[in-house]
Every structure is written in C-alpha cells, then in structure tokens.
Amino acid sequence: MTTKKSQIIVVGNGMVGYKFCEKLRNSDTEDRYQVTVFGEEPWPAYDRVHLSSYFTNTDPHKLQMAPRSWYAENKVELRTNELVTLIDKENRVVVNHLGESFPYDYLVLATGSSAFVPPVPGVDKKGVFVYRTMEDLEAILAYGKKVKSAAVLGGGLLGLEAAKAVMDMGLEAHVVELAPRLMPNQLDEQGAALLRSKLESLGIGIHLGKMTKEIQGNGKLTGLAFQDGSFLETEMLVISAGIKPRDELAAKAGLELGKRGGILVNDALQTTDRHIYAIGEAAVHRDKVYGLVAPGYEMASQVVNQLLDKETKPFLGFDMSTKLKLIGVEVGSFGDPFGTSEPSHPISFEDKAKGQYKRINISEDGKRLIGGVLVGDSSSFGMLLQMTQNGMPLPPSPEDLILGGRDGKSNNPMEGLEALPEGAQICSCENVTKGDICQHVEDTASGDLGQIKKCTKAGTGCGGCLPMINDLAKHQLKKMGKTVKNVICEHFPYSRQELFDIVKIKGIKSYNQLLDEFGEGDGCEICKPAVASILASVWNEMILRQDTIQDTNDRFLANIQKGGTYSVVPRIPGGEITPEKLIVIGQVAQEYNLYTKITGGQRIDMFGARVDQLPDIWEKLIAAGFESGHAYGKSLRTVKSCVGSTWCRYGVQDSVSFAIRVEERYRGLRSPHKLKGGVSGCIRECAEAQSKDFGVIATEKGWNIYVGGNGGSKPQHAKLLVNDVDTETCIRYLDRFLMFYIKTAEPLQRTATWLNKLEGGLDYLRDVVVNDCLGIGRELEKEMDFMVTTYSCEWKEVVNNPELRAKFKHFVNAEEEDPNVQFQPIRGQKIPVDWKS
Amino acid sequence: MIDLLEKYPKVVEDEVVFWYKAAPASAFPENGGACVKYKDLQIAVFNFSRKGEWYACQNLCPHRMQMILSRGMIGSSGEEPKVACPFHKKTFSLKTGENLNGDTCAITTYPVKIEDGYVYVGFDSGYS
Ligand code: SRM
Ligand SMILES: Cc1cc2nc3c(=O)[nH]c(=O)nc-3n(C[C@H](O)[C@H](O)[C@H](O)COP(=O)(O)OP(=O)(O)OC[C@H]3O[C@@H](n4cnc5c(N)ncnc54)[C@H](O)[C@@H]3O)c2cc1C
Ligand code: SF4
Ligand code: FES
Numbered sequence: 001m002t003t004k005k006s007q008i009i010v011v012g013n014g015m016v017g018y019k020f021c022e023k024l025r026n027s028d029t030e031d032r033y034q035v036t037v038f039g040e041e042p043w044p045a046y047d048r049v050h051l052s053s054y055f056t057n058t059d060p061h062k063l064q065m066a067p068r069s070w071y072a073e074n075k076v077e078l079r080t081n082e083l084v085t086l087i088d089k090e091n092r093v094v095v096n097h098l099g100e101s102f103p104y105d106y107l108v109l110a111t112g113s114s115a116f117v118p119p120v121p122g123v124d125k126k127g128v129f130v131y132r133t134m135e136d137l138e139a140i141l142a143y144g145k146k147v148k149s150a151a152v153l154g155g156g157l158l159g160l161e162a163a164k165a166v167m168d169m170g171l172e173a174h175v176v177e178l179a180p181r182l183m184p185n186q187l188d189e190q191g192a193a194l195l196r197s198k199l200e201s202l203g204i205g206i207h208l209g210k211m212t213k214e215i216q217g218n219g220k221l222t223g224l225a226f227q228d229g230s231f232l233e234t235e236m237l238v239i240s241a242g243i244k245p246r247d248e249l250a251a252k253a254g255l256e257l258g259k260r261g262g263i264l265v266n267d268a269l270q271t272t273d274r275h276i277y278a279i280g281e282a283a284v285h286r287d288k289v290y291g292l293v294a295p296g297y298e299m300a301s302q303v304v305n306q307l308l309d310k311e312t313k314p315f316l317g318f319d320m321s322t323k324l325k326l327i328g329v330e331v332g333s334f335g336d337p338f339g340t341s342e343p344s345h346p347i348s349f350e351d352k353a354k355g356q357y358k359r360i361n362i363s364e365d366g367k368r369l370i371g372g373v374l375v376g377d378s379s380s381f382g383m384l385l386q387m388t389q390n391g392m393p394l395p396p397s398p399e400d401l402i403l404g405g406r407d408g409k410s411n412n413p414m415e416g417l418e419a420l421p422e423g424a425q426i427c428s429c430e431n432v433t434k435g436d437i438c439q440h441v442e443d444t445a446s447g448d449l450g451q452i453k454k455c456t457k458a459g460t461g462c463g464g465c466l467p468m469i470n471d472l473a474k475h476q477l478k479k480m481g482k483t484v485k486n487v488i489c490e491h492f493p494y495s496r497q498e499l500f501d502i503v504k505i506k507g508i509k510s511y512n513q514l515l516d517e518f519g520e521g522d523g524c525e526i527c528k529p530a531v532a533s534i535l536a537s538v539w540n541e542m543i544l545r546q547d548t549i550q551d552t553n554d555r556f557l558a559n560i561q562k563g564g565t566y567s568v569v570p571r572i573p574g575g576e577i578t579p580e581k582l583i584v585i586g587q588v589a590q591e592y593n594l595y596t597k598i599t600g601g602q603r604i605d606m607f608g609a610r611v612d613q614l615p616d617i618w619e620k621l622i623a624a625g626f627e628s629g630h631a632y633g634k635s636l637r638t639v640k641s642c643v644g645s646t647w648c649r650y651g652v653q654d655s656v657s658f659a660i661r662v663e664e665r666y667r668g669l670r671s672p673h674k675l676k677g678g679v680s681g682c683i684r685e686c687a688e689a690q691s692k693d694f695g696v697i698a699t700e701k702g703w704n705i706y707v708g709g710n711g712g713s714k715p716q717h718a719k720l721l722v723n724d725v726d727t728e729t730c731i732r733y734l735d736r737f738l739m740f741y742i743k744t745a746e747p748l749q750r751t752a753t754w755l756n757k758l759e760g761g762l763d764y765l766r767d768v769v770v771n772d773c774l775g776i777g778r779e780l781e782k783e784m785d786f787m788v789t790t791y792s793c794e795w796k797e798v799v800n801n802p803e804l805r806a807k808f809k810h811f812v813n814a815e816e817e818d819p820n821v822q823f824q825p826i827r828g829q830k831i832p833v834d835w836k837s
Numbered sequence: 838m839i840d841l842l843e844k845y846p847k848v849v850e851d852e853v854v855f856w857y858k859a860a861p862a863s864a865f866p867e868n869g870g871a872c873v874k875y876k877d878l879q880i881a882v883f884n885f886s887r888k889g890e891w892y893a894c895q896n897l898c899p900h901r902m903q904m905i906l907s908r909g910m911i912g913s914s915g916e917e918p919k920v921a922c923p924f925h926k927k928t929f930s931l932k933t934g935e936n937l938n939g940d941t942c943a944i945t946t947y948p949v950k951i952e953d954g955y956v957y958v959g960f961d962s963g964y965s
C-alpha cells in the first residue's frame with residue numbers, strides 16, 4: 001500500500017530554512033513528507049553568523065551548512081538561484097521567477113531579512129554597502145582594496161563586527177551611531193563607555209549621537225554630513241543599521257504583517273493562513289522580530305514537531321543574551337541587562353586599570369539573577385547566563401559572582417555545574433540541555449569534545465558554549481568515578497608524569513621502545529615531542545640521535561621562520577657580551593646576509609639562514625667562543641639581568657655575575673615548556689625578575705626567590721617563595737623547584753599554569769622545596785646535578801660530526817638550495833616575502 | 838601562488854607511466870622524511886619504517902604555501918598515516934592527501950616504490 005506523501009515547500013534556504021529541513025529529515029522517520037526548498041542565492045545555505053570569517057578565507061564551501069550532496073542524500077529537493085514570486089493560497093501553489101508552479105500541502109516561509117537601509121540622501125552612491133551576504137562581502141573586499149578609510153553606520157553588535165572587519169582589511173575604521181552610546185540594546189552607559197575606549201585604543205574612530213543628514217560625494221563617496229553640522233571624511237560606507245524582514249512575498253499573498261513589518265505568526269508559528277508557517281528572521285511574534293539564529297532554530301523545531309504530530313509547546317519568546325565576537329574585546333549581555341523588567345537592584349564593579357566592567361541585576365528579594373553586562377572579561381558569561389535562565393539560587397554574597405577570587409582562590413566553575421538543573425539549556429543555538437550532554441558522556445564514557453559536537457550538535461552553532469561543554473564533560477566523568485586523566489594523546493594512555501616515571505624506572509631510552517612497550521599505533525606530532533622532552537629531561541642525551549621525533553625547531557636546532565629559513569641565536573648569558581664577540585656576530589651576519597635584531601631576551605637574533613647554511617654559521621660562532629642559545633628548545637632561554645651592584649649606585653648584590661652563573665647552570669635543560677629567569681640587583685627590579693618562571697631579587701641579606709611568573713598572552717606575576725636566602729641556598733632551591741616542575745607538569749605547561757593548578761598551590765610548593773616535606777629535596781638536587789654535568793652544546797656536536805651535518809640540507813637528491821626561498825628589502829636588511837593568508 | 842598548487846596534479850598508481858629514481862633508501866631518516874627534487878617539483882618522501890611503508894606527497898603545504906612538508910613529523914590518527922606541517926601543525930593523510938584536522942585543501946600524494954635499495958617516485962605522462 002502506498003499513501004501519497006504530503007508536500008512541504010520551504011521558501012528561503014538560509015540558516016533557518018536549512019535547519020528546518022535538517023530537523024524534519026532527522027525526525028520524519030516514516031517518510032511522510034516530500035520536501036522542496038527554494039533559495040534565491042546561488043549557493044546552498046551558509047553560516048551567516050560566521051560571515052566575517054569570509055574576509056580571511058574566501059572559500060564559500062567553508063561556510064556551507066551542508067554540501068549539495070546532503071540535500072540529495074536526504075531527499076530534499078534544493079532549488080538554488082530561484083526566487084519564489086507568488087503564493088496562491090487558495091490553490092496552494094507557489095510560483096517561481098521562471099513562472100513554474102509547485103503545489104504544496106504546507107508552506108514554510110523562511111525568507112529571512114535584508115539589511116535595513118535608512119532613507120538618507122546619497123545611499124545609492126558608489127562605495128556604499130550593506131553587510132548581509134557573501135556577495136556583499138565580496139563587493140566590500142574588492143572596493144576596500146582601492147580606498148584607505150571606511151565608516152560603518154550603526155554601532156550595534158553587527159556594526160562593530162563590520163568595523164573590526166574593515167579594520168582588518170587595513171582601512172582606517174569609523175563607527176557612526178545615532179544613540180549616545182554603543183550597543184544601546186545590550187549595554188548600559190558605563191559598559192558602553194568602557195567598550196568605546198577599548199575600541200578607540202584599537203584605532204577605531206567612534207562617533208556617537210550622530211544623525212546622518214547626507215552621504216556626500218560626486219558619484220563616489222567622500223564623506224558623511226551630520227545633522228549637527230559636523231562632517232566625517234570617508235571613502236567607503238558599510239550600512240549596518242538593523243534588519244528588515246523579507247515580507248514582500250507574504251504581503252502580496254495577503255497574509256497579515258506586523259505593525260512594523262514582518263510576517264505575523266501566532267504561538268504555533270502559523271500565519272493567518274493555517275497551511276502557511278513563518279520562521280526565522282522573517283517572522284514577527286508578539287511584536288518581536290528575532291535577529292539571532294537560536295530563536296529561529298527553536299521555531300524550526302516547533303514547526304517540525306507540529307507537522308509530525310509530536311508533542312508541541314507554544315513558542316513563547318526567546319532569550320536575547322549575546323556575546324560579541326570581536327577578538328581582543330570581550331563583551332557579554334544576558335537576561336535583562338538594564339534590570340528594568342521587574343524591580344531589581346544592580347551590583348556593578350569597574351576596574352579601570354584592567355579595563356573591566358561587570359554588572360549584575362538582582363531581583364528585589366535578593367534571590368535571583370535577572371541579567372547583566374560584562375565588558376573586558378566575559379569568561380563568566382556562560383555561568384551567569386545559566387543562573388539567570390534557570391533561576392538558580394545565588395551565593396550568600398552575590399557580588400562574589402563578579403568579583404570572584406578576592407581571597408586568592410579562584411572560584412571553581414565545577415561547583416556551579418553541579419547545581420544546574422538537568423534541563424538547563426547549555427547550547428542555545430541547538431537547544432541542547434545539560435541532561436543531553438551528560439547522557440552522551442555517560443553512554444560513551446568519554447568526554448571527547450568532537451564526539452559530543454557530532455552526536456548532540458551542541459557547540460556547532462556560534463560555539464560560545466564550548467568551554468562550558470568541556471567543563472561539563474569533565475564534571476560528568478568525575479561523577480561517574482572516572483578519573484579525568486590527562487592522557488597525552490591517542491597513542492599513550494598515560495599522563496606526562498606517569499610516562500616520566502616509566503621512562504626513568506624502566507630505563508627506556510628511545511621513543512620506539514616506549515611506544516612498543518607502553519603505547520599503541522604509530523605516534524603523532526603531540527606525543528613525539530612530549531616524549532622527546534621527557535627523554536631529554538631524564539637522560540640528557542644528544543637530541544638529534546632521535547631527530548624525527550623532535551619538533552621542527554629542535555630537529556634543526558634553530559627556529560623556523562616564514563619561508564622556511566631559520567634563525568640563529570647564540571647564548572649571551574645575562575646579556576653580558578664583549579666587544580670582540582659583538583664584532584664576530586656582526587661579521588657572521590654580514591657574511592651570510594642575515595637580518596639582525598636585538599631580542600626581548602637581552603641577546604641577538606640573526607634571521608634568514610638557509611638550512612644548509614646553519615652548520616657553517618655555527619662553526620664560525622663556536623670558533624669565536626659562542627654556544628647554542630637554545631632559542632629553539634623547550635628549555636632554558638635566558639636569565640635576564642640588570643647591571644647590579646658592580647656599576648649601579650643602588651645595587652646591593654652583583655646581579656650580573658649571579659645571572660650568568662644561573663644561566664650557565666641551567667643551559668640546555670629540557671623541560672615541559674620553555675624556562676626564563678631573571679636576576680635583579682635591588683628592589684627596583686630592572687630585570688623584571690617577577691615576570692619570569694623563576695626570578696631572584698637581591699636584598700641586603702641575600703636573595704628573594706620568586707616563582708611561576710610569565711609574560712605572553714596571559715601575563716602573571718611570580719610569587720614569593722622564600723626571603724633572604726644566601727647564594728648557595730638560592731641555587732639549591734632553584735634546583736629543587738625546577739626539577740619538581742619538570743617531573744610533574746603536563747606537556748607545554750609553563751610554570752605559571754602548573755603552579756595555578758598544583759593542588760595546595762604556593763604553600764604546598766614551599767613545603768616541598770623549602771621544608772622538604774616529601775623528603776625528596778636531595779634527590780631533586782642530585783638529578784639536577786646530573787643534568788648540569790652532562791650538558792654539552794648541541795651545535796658543537798653537529799659541527800664536528802659529518803653524519804649529523806649531512807642532515808642539514810633541503811634536497812636529498814640535489815646539492816641545490818630551495819628555489820622558493822625569496823626575500824625583499826627593509827630598512828637596509830632583508831625579510832622574507834610575505835606568505836599568502 | 839595558486840599556480841604553484843596547480844603544479845601538483847593527482848597521480849593514480851595504475852596510470853603511473855614513469856618512475857623517477859630519486860635517491861638511495863638509506864638517505865631517508867627512519868620514521869621521517871626528506872625532500873626530492875624532480876624537474877621543478879618538490880616531493881616529500883617519507884620512510885615510515887615503523888609500518889615498513891613509504892609515502893610521498895607534494896612538499897608544498899597549502900595552508901601558507903610553504904615548501905616544508907618533508908620536514909614534518911609523521912604518525913597516525915587511528916589507522917590513517919599522516920604528516921604534520923612544521924609551521925602550524927595542519928595534518929594531512931599520507932594516503933589520500935586530505936587535511937585531517939581542519940579544512941585546508943588536500944595535498945597530492947604520489948606512488949613510491951623501493952627497488953634494489955633505491956626510492957622511486959611515480960609520475961604520470963604530464964610530468965615524465
Ligand atoms: C625573538 C623574540 C622576539 C624578539 O625579536 O624580541 C621571540 C620570538 C619568538 N617567540 Fe617569544 N620571543 C622573544 C621574547 C619573548 C618574551 C620576552 C622575554 O623573554 O623577556 C616573551 C614574554 C616572556 C615570557 O615568555 O613569559 C615571549 C613570549 C613568547 C610566547 C608566550 C609564552 C607564554 O607562556 O605565553 C611564545 C609562544 C610559546 O612559547 O608557546 C613565544 C614564541 C616565540 C617564537 C619562538 C615563536 C615561534 O615558534 O616561531 C618566536 C620565534 C623566535 C625565533 O625565531 O628566534 N614567545 N617571547 C624574543 C627572543 C628572546 C630570546 O632572546 O630568546
Ligand atoms: C554579519 C552577521 C553576523 C551575525 N552574527 C550573529 C551572531 O553572532 N549570533 C546570532 O545569533 N545571529 C547572528 N546573525 C544573524 C543571523 O545570521 C540570522 O539571524 C540568521 O541568518 C537568520 O536566518 P534566516 O534563515 O531566518 O534568514 P537568512 O539567513 O537571511 O536566510 C533567508 C534566505 O532566504 C532567501 N529568500 C528570501 N526570499 C526568498 C524568496 N522569495 N525566494 C527564495 N529565497 C528567498 C534569502 O536570499 C536568504 O538566503 C548575524 C548576521 C550577520 C549578517
Ligand atoms: S610576539 Fe608573536 S610575532 Fe612577535 S616574535 Fe613573539 S611569537 Fe613572533
Ligand atoms: S604552512 Fe603548513 S600548516 Fe601553516
């Protein structure tokens with residue numbers, strides 16, 4: 001028996017139209033419907049949310065929601081490049097622009113919206129664009145190549161994204177906003193003011209309270225004239241002033257529209273014709289158009305449920321919480337950011353130095369969070385949003401939510417996760433709950449993020465919930481009694497610390513042996529360098545004996561640069577160097593035509609050496625008394641020093657001599673990540689020792705030791721381990737500290753992160769290093785002594801070993817150099833030609 | 838730069854018409870690679886001694902158009918043999934050339950054989 005299938009037609013193949021098809025196909029297991037989807041654009045639906053990434057990668061396939069083959073495989077007829085121009089409600093037929101008609105049983109309008117263009121004289125000038133489709137971006141990219149400046153009309157979420165995009169194109173960027181503040185729908189005054197100063201410091205010009213009177217220019221744009229008489233010169237304008245639902249088709253068919261446009265729908269998402277639904281940005285529900293994907297997806301789900309006679313609930317609106325996707329400027333706005341929807345009181349906090357503003361609105365009875373604003377640091381966005389949406393109980397002093405960690409303890413995100421109800425929505429784009437994610441983790445007994453994304457779809461939309469999903473997966477595993485073990489990769493079911501012990505106790509000296517006896521598969525780019533580092537930290541053998549398990553910099557004992565050449569960094573301990581040695585560096589750089597630069601680590605870097613030139617260059621440097629600076633290794637880099645008591649009128653100890661001693665002691669020491677040190681001759685701290693993995697600062701009585709500092713992207717000051725120790729004690733404590741770190745840290749974990757995660761923190765570390773509570777002090781020192789006495793300069797060995805030297809060439813079958821290495825001049829030196837981005 | 842990419846057309850083993858004798862097998866490090874020059878092509882050849890297999894692919898990494906893959910680390914992901922680019926660790930299947938950890942475009946792989954201790958790389962008529 002065959003029953004005739006019902007026909008569904010979807011008009012609009014945007015994000016929501018596509019999602020409708022996907023959800024229908026996943027649930028229509030009895031194959032009740034035949035589906036046809038019309039899209040006016042030439043390509044299948046793409047991810048408009050990440051449209052801006054098109055600027056950095058103009059491959060249209062990258063943004064696709066699903067390839068064309070998906071539609072075929074899932075029996076969805078896809079008609080791209082076809083505009084539906086007419087709906088005949090009475091006969092239930094739609095007509096496309098070619099005049100062909102198609103009958104339907106149910107019609108779903110997902111026509112989205114277009115950019116709203118305010119009726120300002122001059123909007124039709126050359127150089128004026130909107131920001132909505134891939135074609136728009138292509139046009140912007142092409143025009144942007146010819147001009148130097150661009151303004152964006154609209155200081156909302158989208159406008160700021162557009163501004164960042166034009167800035168990244170290398171244009172002088174301006175934002176023009178009618179309201180007196182940025183992101184007026186999401187931010188309060190104080191938050192918006194901070195955002196403004198952050199954007200200004202990025203070099204974006206911000207013009208608030210500006211009503212544009214005219215877009216001026218003779219054919220092509222020259223600038224904007226404002227109502228207040230002022231003028232902004234610009235060669236290009238991107239309009240991002242809001243959206244206008246595409247309701248023209250519905251209007252022509254006589255469907256009722258909202259007061260300010262949009263296709264009117266009821267709580268069941270039906271239009272005024274029972275056979276026609278409207279979803280996504282085209283729909284207006286209870287006077288509201290939702291300009292975000294998540295509500296559109298939710299609408300799609302609900303229509304699918306109705307069509308399949310599944311349990312349905314009315315669509316009752318949607319949370320509009322958002323995070324801004326600008327790199328470098330974190331902004332979040334959740335729930336009711338202004339606290340005006342019900343009586344409430346705000347708690348806010350601003351740290352001007354750190355550039356952070358946080359505000360939360362607490363219900364009148366002090367029991368619930370109703371919304372808030374975050375600028376500068378939105379790391380707590382996920383948790384605060386959850387608390388708001390689920391009406392979770394507040395801690396005794398709610399201000400802790402935004403101040404956090406004042407007592408030095410970081411607030412633990414895991415505790416909050418426990419309190420979340422099962423039904424809490426974690427991924428709002430795909431409507432995935434805590435229960436769904438935990439269930440998946442429980443079923444698979446794995447916290448693999450890729451699998452979670454694939455099976456539950458959580459985190460596949462805007463991606464904002466990924467950190468939370470990760471925490472949740474770990475939390476669930478822990479609850480299941482599985483220790484969340486940091487195995488290093490699929491090839492070794494061990495943590496780094498366990499592998500370290502195995503290598504040491506079993507006396508394993510090669511990667512292959514370790515893989516054969518304790519691993520599986522063939523290894524990879526994660527476990528190979530990690531094991532290489534362990535082997536070097538335990539046995540201190542010449543690393544090139546196993547050159548193919550080393551990261552490229554270690555394999556060629558030099559840092560790889562753009563274009564495939566390398567840099568050469570000889571050690572200059574403590575930054576002290578004789579004129580004779582300086583001259584040698586100059587001569588070598590001149591002979592090989594190397595670009596030279598003083599590094600941030602008090603030494604000299606020579607760039608642009610071909611792989612085959614490295615041994616010759618090092619031969620000359622070694623002859624002049626230099627040795628490897630290990631700039632390429634996860635090992636000791638430099639021990640920075642100030643000039644100290646030998647010259648400086650304030651110095652209380654000889655910091656240069658001590659820095660040289662320390663640098664020479666730990667040179668070549670392989671560790672989980674790179675190590676940097678510093679020695680300052682007095683409290684003025686000119687060597688910045690407190691920003692190093694280990695820092696020593698001179699006092700009248702000896703030295704203060706600081707540990708666990710670093711610069712980099714998350715700078716952190718080192719913490720005081722011990723005061724006023726004498727020189728020999730200082731060295732002993734440093735030995736213990738470094739060896740303890742080397743033995744227990746995870747791969748690529750610097751001392752700062754290691755210390756942050758070390759259970760018991762600084763107090764425990766002090767107990768181990770200073771009070772020797774584990775009784776391993778002597779052993780750690782002995783291990784360090786072994787490293788110090790077995791040190792040898794790797795480059796010296798290469799230079800003197802013809803077999804190793806032979807490894808330094810580009811072609812295995814020709815004595816030529818790589819013809820693709822090309823340079824261009826800059827300020828009297830050379831640099832590589834830029835690579836394609 | 839795009840023309841650089843187009844220089845590395847796919848070679849199917851059955852259609853190989855020319856085997857280029859590249860270098861002695863002993864010149865290639867164990868579980869690692871080296872770069873072979875053939876006319877104006879650069880081919881990365883890998884001695885996957887752990888598996889007793891040999892692989893070859895274009896030396897050009899399509900991510901930033903760098904002639905570098907021969908200096909990459911090899912390994913496996915599940916059953917798939919792969920190479921990781923030294924620059925940004927994009928990984929490519931040594932069998933299919935597909936980018937395994939992202940959506941960079943695929944690379945071209947070439948057939949390899951060992952005869953009398955020599956490594957041969959296979960090219961089709963277009964390049965013989
Ligand atoms: C050359 C130099 C920049 C310069 O021209 O001044 C430099 C260059 C590189 N740095 Fe650096 N860093 C240099 C000083 C610094 C400093 C300043 C300092 O040491 O006082 C810092 C901040 C301090 C710190 O490390 O805490 C610094 C923080 C980083 C980081 C971030 C580390 C972190 O923990 O967050 C990286 C990335 C990494 O190591 O993973 C990095 C990585 C790199 C690499 C190795 C990136 C790479 O893999 O290609 C760069 C290549 C070096 C080369 O080709 O020789 N570089 N780098 C400096 C070399 C110093 C030296 O003589 O050895
Ligand atoms: C740059 C940018 C950044 C964004 N960032 C975010 C974000 O971070 N978070 C978020 O939630 N949202 C964001 N959005 C909004 C989000 O993209 C939209 O909410 C979402 O795309 C709406 O989906 P839709 O399917 O309703 O409409 P659309 O994606 O606009 O799709 C409608 C489609 O229907 C077609 N169409 C219209 N009429 C017809 C017709 N008669 N016949 C045939 N086809 C027709 C259109 O050509 C279009 O392809 C962003 C939007 C932009 C432009
Ligand atoms: S800051 Fe970045 S760009 Fe500059 S040297 Fe360090 S790693 Fe390279
Ligand atoms: S150049 Fe190969 S990964 Fe970037």
